[in-house]
Amino acid sequence: MKILLLHVSEGAERLPVAPLGMACVAVAAVRAGHQVHRLVLPPEEMKARLPGLLSRLAFDAIGISVRNIDDQRRVDPVFFPQQVRRVVDLCRRCSSAPLIVGGAGFSIFPQRILDYLGADYGIRGEGEVSFVDLLDRLQNHQPVDDIGGLVLPGRSTAIPARFSDLATVPLPRPGRDLSLPAPSADLWVPFQTRRGCVMDCSYCSTASIEGRPLRRRPAKQVIANLKEYVATGYRQFFLVDNTFNLPESYAVELCETMQAAGCSCVWKAIVYPWRMSERLVRAMAGAGCEEVSLGFESGSPGVLRRMNKRYNPEDVIGVSRLFSRYGIKRLGFLLLGGPGETRDTVLESLQFADDLECEALKITVGLRIYPGTPLEGVALREGVITAATDLLRPTFYLAPGLEAWLPATVAAWAAERPHWLY
Ligand code: B12
Numbered sequence: 001m002k003i004l005l006l007h008v009s010e011g012a013e014r015l016p017v018a019p020l021g022m023a024c025v026a027v028a029a030v031r032a033g034h035q036v037h038r039l040v041l042p043p044e045e046m047k048a049r050l051p052g053l054l055s056r057l058a059f060d061a062i063g064i065s066v067r068n069i070d071d072q073r074r075v076d077p078v079f080f081p082q083q084v085r086r087v088v089d090l091c092r093r094c095s096s097a098p099l100i101v102g103g104a105g106f107s108i109f110p111q112r113i114l115d116y117l118g119a120d121y122g123i124r125g126e127g128e129v130s131f132v133d134l135l136d137r138l139q140n141h142q143p144v145d146d147i148g149g150l151v152l153p154g155r156s157t158a159i160p161a162r163f164s165d166l167a168t169v170p171l172p173r174p175g176r177d178l179s180l181p182a183p184s185a186d187l188w189v190p191f192q193t194r195r196g197c198v199m200d201c202s203y204c205s206t207a208s209i210e211g212r213p214l215r216r217r218p219a220k221q222v223i224a225n226l227k228e229y230v231a232t233g234y235r236q237f238f239l240v241d242n243t244f245n246l247p248e249s250y251a252v253e254l255c256e257t258m259q260a261a262g263c264s265c266v267w268k269a270i271v272y273p274w275r276m277s278e279r280l281v282r283a284m285a286g287a288g289c290e291e292v293s294l295g296f297e298s299g300s301p302g303v304l305r306r307m308n309k310r311y312n313p314e315d316v317i318g319v320s321r322l323f324s325r326y327g328i329k330r331l332g333f334l335l336l337g338g339p340g341e342t343r344d345t346v347l348e349s350l351q352f353a354d355d356l357e358c359e360a361l362k363i364t365v366g367l368r369i370y371p372g373t374p375l376e377g378v379a380l381r382e383g384v385i386t387a388a389t390d391l392l393r394p395t396f397y398l399a400p401g402l403e404a405w406l407p408a409t410v411a412a413w414a415a416e417r418p419h420w421l422y
Helices: 020-031 043-056 081-094 104-108 110-117 128-139 206-210 219-231 248-261 278-286 301-306 313-325 343-356 374-381 405-415
Strands: 002-008 035-041 061-065 099-102 121-123 189-191 236-239 266-271 289-297 329-336 360-365
Touching: 002 020, 002 043, 002 081, 020 035, 020 061, 020 128, 035 043, 043 081, 061 081, 061 128, 081 099, 081 110, 099 104, 099 110, 099 128, 104 110, 104 206, 110 121, 121 128, 189 219, 219 248, 248 278, 278 289, 278 313, 289 313, 301 343, 313 329, 313 343, 329 343, 343 405, 360 405
Parallel strands: 002 035, 002 061, 061 099, 099 121, 189 236, 236 266, 266 289, 289 329, 329 360
Antiparallel strands: none
């Protein structure tokens, strides 16, 4: 089949990231024998170029990747599906091909987005196997109803998402599968070594995107793929795994194999500040890790418990010191205003973050409420939302009594600390 894959990017002015999710789906479709065209453009350019492409080439199916719903800003958030809906409208005007939607943002709100966009099919969770399965069945005029993760318009029961053994899922290669700008100091190529997250942080949407069971890619495949990027000039990677350090045995194996293979690359990773040994941190430094996103979120034991975090502030201090000792920069994260937050716990967290002396700190005020999370339950019980609230529209939890005080207090602390981002 002749397939078009679309990803509406956010333009250069925002934080640009390469469309890894779409590339994963593209490489799977190509391997299955389909002919795949890809278009990754900001909204205005998409509007200008898509109609011409659709009239020149008759596509048999169009896939649309919906990565982001919003920018998670409580005040004046950007709502991205609006831009995607315009793209859907253009497709409808210029083509009769079925429209198939997937992606991280889509998987959080599958039915709602499918209906909002007016697309024909949706695939929740991993795209590789189910997308190809759907294409094959459409081509052969077979029923599609039992495809893993399939979402259909107006259908209330969704089929469970499919989660594969990653060893069997093809990896995108640079250029051919994942189009990237020329290498530069600002470009951090997204790279994934595992999927799933066994943690259950009260506000997190990851389970609906990647599922809970952790699936790892064999270290040998990871290294071989990294080397393909390095050979084409890309040496900086952003490891998009939710928690690079879990499980620790796999993280150590990856780092030691990378170092032994002489990958000559540098990378950043996201870590969960819990159960990190010196052996792992040493191995990360040896394998080229330059910076970690240290999502400690709070310095208050009570608030951490309400977030379902497994660590306490002492664990964070220990982990942070280890990174500092091995020369790995720490980008700390604070998430303020969740259930149980008070003025005292906010001040405790700000002081805690200050004492950690991370090289940079990102502060978010208010927690985005995602469906199916414990946070949604709290928000319902406290009357912050009702059963009728449309959570697709950026909706935030902010503990009572902090509305004006919290943003002003954070702004005042950040004003005196140029390495704090707020
Ligand atoms: C790593 C990460 C980042 C890194 C990216 C680094 C880099 N160089 O790429 C950084 C920190 C920079 C970042 C930034 C942002 N991020 Co982010 N990020 C993630 C994270 C943890 C992983 C994303 C990833 O690359 N996954 C790996 C790829 C392979 O998976 P995937 O994209 O989901 O694709 C699979 C499926 O979705 C599906 N699929 C994808 N496309 C398609 C298409 C079709 C047709 C089909 C059928 C299937 C399909 O198949 C793919 C393969 O299985 C996710 C959370 C998560 N667990 O997904 C959040 C996440 C995607 N980010 C999110 C957000 C909000 C953002 C920001 C807007 C934050 C901000 N305020 O700036 C920016 C946006 C940047 C941008 N320009 O897009 C949200 C999106 C939800 C929302 N509320 O909008 C998420 C879900 C986190 C969350 N809060 O829940 N992010």
